Amino acid sequence: MSSEPVYKRVLLKASGEALMGSQGFGIDVAVADRIAADIAEARQMGVEVGVVVGGGNIFRGVAVASKGGDRVTGDHMGMLATVINALALATSLRKLNIDTVVLSAIAMPEICESFSQRATLYHLSLGRVVIFAGGTGNPFFTTDSAAALRAAEMGAEAIFKGTQVDGIYSADPKKDPEATRFDHLTHKEVLDKGLAVMDVAAVALARENSIPIIVFSIHEKGGFAEILKGGGLKTVVSDN
Numbered sequence: 322m323s324s325e326p327v328y329k330r331v332l333l334k335a336s337g338e339a340l341m342g343s344q345g346f347g348i349d350v351a352v353a354d355r356i357a358a359d360i361a362e363a364r365q366m367g368v369e370v371g372v373v374v375g376g377g378n379i380f381r382g383v384a385v386a387s388k389g390g391d392r393v394t395g396d397h398m399g400m401l402a403t404v405i406n407a408l409a410l411a412t413s414l415r416k417l418n419i420d421t422v423v424l425s426a427i428a429m430p431e432i433c434e435s436f437s438q439r440a441t442l443y444h445l446s447l448g449r450v451v452i453f454a455g456g457t458g459n460p461f462f463t464t465d466s467a468a469a470l471r472a473a474e475m476g477a478e479a480i481f482k483g484t485q486v487d488g489i490y491s492a493d494p495k496k497d498p499e500a501t502r503f504d505h506l507t508h509k510e511v512l513d514k515g516l517a518v519m520d521v522a523a524v525a526l527a528r529e530n531s532i533p534i535i536v537f538s539i540h541e542k543g544g545f546a547e548i549l550k551g552g553g554l555k556t557v558v559s560d561n
Contacts, residue, residue: 326549328479330369330445332472333360334465334519335483337378337406339539347378348409356483357413359545360450364419368549369445371475372452373468374410376402382460396460400427403464407454408433414450421450426458426467438474445475465523473530480532481548482519483539488556489518503556508534511558518558533559 335356342349363370379402385395407423414421422444423433434440436453444451456467465482472480489511492500508528511518518524518536527534537548537555547553
C-alpha cells in the first residue's frame with residue numbers, strides 16, 4: 322500500500338441512509354461527524370473531494386409515486402431532502418475547519434450556491450470540499466446518476482460509492498452467508514449481471530467517461546483514506 326494517494330480528485334457518493342446511523346429516520350450527527358472526519362483525512366492527504374449525498378433517510382420520491390402520487394413532485398421533495406443532508410455534512414466538515422461549499426442543482430441562493438461546472442472547478446482549485454445537493458436537478462434521475470454526472474463534470478479520477486457492506490457481492494451478504502465478494506468487475510459485467518450497486522444510468526455514464534467505481538463500506542472509520550492509498554477492502558469496477 323502506497324503512502325501517497327492513488328487518486329488526486331474523487332467523487333464520494335454517500336447514501337442518505339448512511340447518515341441515519343442506527344436511527345430509523347433523519348440524521349445522526351455522530352455519523353455525519355465521522356464521515357466528515359474521513360473526508361478531512363482525504364483532504365489532508367491532498368486529495369480533492371466532491372460529495373454527492375442521497376436523501377433516503379428523509380424522503381424518497383418513489384414513495385409518493387408508489388402510492389399513486391405525482392412522481393415529479395415526489396422527486397422534487399427528495400431533492401430537498403438531499404439539500405438538508407448536504408447542509409448537515411457541510412456543518413460537520415466546518416467543525417473540523419475544512420473549507421466546504423454546498424452547490425445545489427436547484428437555485429436556493431439564501432441557503433447555498435447554485436451548481437455550475439465553473440463554480441465547482443473554482444472551489445476545488447481553492448482546496449474546498451464541494452458537496453453537490455439537489456441531485457441532477459431533474460426528476461426521474463437518482464442521486465447515483467447525479468454522482469456519475471458530477472464526477473464527469475469535475476474530472477474525477479474515480480467514484481467512491483460508500484455502502485453498507487465492503488464491496489459488491491454475488492448476493493446480499495446479510496441474507497446469504499455463501500455470498501462472495503468481487504475484487505474487480507468491469508462496468509459491463511455489473512450491467513450484465515444486474516448487480517444493484519448503482520443504477521444502470523449511473524454505471525453507463527461512468528463507463529462512457531472511463532471513470533472507475535470503487536465500492537466500500539462507509540461505516541469503516543478511516544476506510545476512505547486507506548482505500549485512497551490503495552489498501553482496504555473494496556470492489557473496483559473498471560474496464561482495465
